[in-house]
Amino acid sequence: MYCRLFLDFLKLLLLCLLLSGCAKVIYIAEQTKGQLSLQWNGIENKKLLDDVTVPPEIKQKVQLIEKYKQYFYEYWKIELGGIYSKTTMLENEAVTWLVITSKWDEVKALKECFPFTGCFPYLGFFNKKSAQAWMKDKQRSGFQAWMRPVYAYSTLGYFEDRILSSFFEYDQYELAELVFHELFHVMYFLKNNVEFNENLANFYGEEMAKEYFEKSSDSGYLEWKNRLKASSVLRRKISSHASELNQLYAAQKPKSQADGEAILQSFVDEKFKPMIENECNKLGLNNCSAKKGEWNNARFAAMLTYEKAAPDFHSLFKTHGDNLKDMLSYIKDREKEFNDSNQKDFTAFLFSSTIDQK
Template identity: 30%
Template sequence: MGLLLAACASVRYYAQAVRGQSELVFHRRNIGAILADPATDPRLAARLVLAEQARRFASQHLALPDNRSYTRYVDLHRTFAVWNVFAAPRYSVDPVLHCFPIAGCVGYRGYFSEADAKADADRLRRQGNDVEVGGVSAYSTLGWFADPILSSMLRWDDDELDSTIFHELAHQLIYVKDDTAFNESFATFVQDQGLREWRQSRGLPAKNGRDEAMENGFTTLVLDLRERLKRLYASDLDQPTMEAGKQREIAAFRARYAQWRDRDWPGKHGYDAWVAAPINNARLVPFGLYDQWTPAFAALFKQSQGQWSAFYRRVRELSRQPKRQRDDLLAALNGRA
């Protein structure tokens, strides 16, 4: 019965994924046609013109795929493209993995409907897991479809919109099954370095590094909490003692955050809402995946004399290594960054 229920749940999951992706394909419009339409909102047109320019820059200067991705637009009429469901056992920081034919095993499942995401979250919660549901404005089909620009992406500023195009095209270029940290760190490096070169090409100054420094500092605090919890969960304690220790660690994290914010970033409260909301193992899952190996890719880019084609060759060589060997090589590169 359990196997049958799991099979039914998988069928429902793939059915909603096919339905949601099909709706995007059906409703996408060519950006050129939108810009030629005199009824188009001038603000939308301006955003799409800049995104179109960034898309050309991605292929011509960053050596990213030259295809139909991000040459079309879809108005979703909703805030997010998909809602991701993260789950982790109550006393583990390792995510519950979900395996797919194309993407391999990843620590989340994405739903085109928030109601479907919450239903899956309830199911995972009943199994005793910590669960988190988060809306996502963009995602990649890894080149299986021509990914469009989504109205949800236009909620961002120009830099975030353009750099996300670079990020998602990087996934289309190189993707390793079952290695989320490698994939996301690689795409994040391409996103950040690509944005630097894109701004420079337009005569814009380098971005203020303070926001990035604050983001990195906050991520370090969260990763420290995860490591503390990991050590706690590895101890031989009974469940009530483990639970009490978990709550103490979370409370101590909030105190450390307040001290760090007031000491290093007085007047800045951008992360207050995240810290004040309920914290569990599932909320910690995404942290570290997007930047674990970015220093390694920065070192590799430097070794490639800043030449994108040479850099991608080196990344592909790494991608073909067994995971343990690949991680060792990345760790060594991290140390040189």
């Protein structure tokens, strides 16, 4: 199998040489090497579970992931093959690092496009130094940038995704949400619409985890559910402020980078940070990550990538009687109609139809 993957990789590089710049060929080569390393270093779960030197807490997490995968299969009746049948122990805490970039006068993630795979509102790097170098290069070019660690991702079924040691940092409830999120990407992914896909997978990951544990009386589950609700409220507040900042740029039309950065700084210091402080305290979020680090257009854009459509998906869920299967069937039907139309924005197309139904 790996020989075939290597040949496919060589073909891809050759095509990219014809269709892309040299920098992207180097990037693709580095990322492919990282992905193949994850595949080659995978250990069969059975072998890991039989190994007396492996800590019990790691074995427990692997067994939980296998249970969550089985639940996903039984729920959707979708073949998942060898996904999560092997475990790869990472050298670092994170598996990749994402870099998001944005212009200084707009909260919008800049897209990076590749032959065959489409466009993405970020770049992911297996090598942290490469991510930092890319970020600094974009900053030198006048863009705003933000980098964050990634602990899980999906190859959309192109590879048999591994359980990664980065998964083990999550408790059983967060782990269920993560596994359902990533497996949902395998089942449904709309090409060239990462924002829609991430918002939808976030929604399904959370709702499936709630259904999985709904009969649990465990205090840990109730704490997770309350934490999830509080986090959702905060994320929506941040998304709303990101949209408000965009409106400020549109209204004030900064003529220079310095003018744009002045608008950003004033907004963050006078409006955004006080809101974050107040909401984190009110919601009881003691370890509030939103209070940490710098906020710029790129970080706000990253939040919109994952959270902008969350309220709309919840409304759509209610429209379909809180039934996840009916909701997905409806989305797929609307996608077919969208493909036959002259519309360009599926998210707007989907939710305009939802509004008409009410």
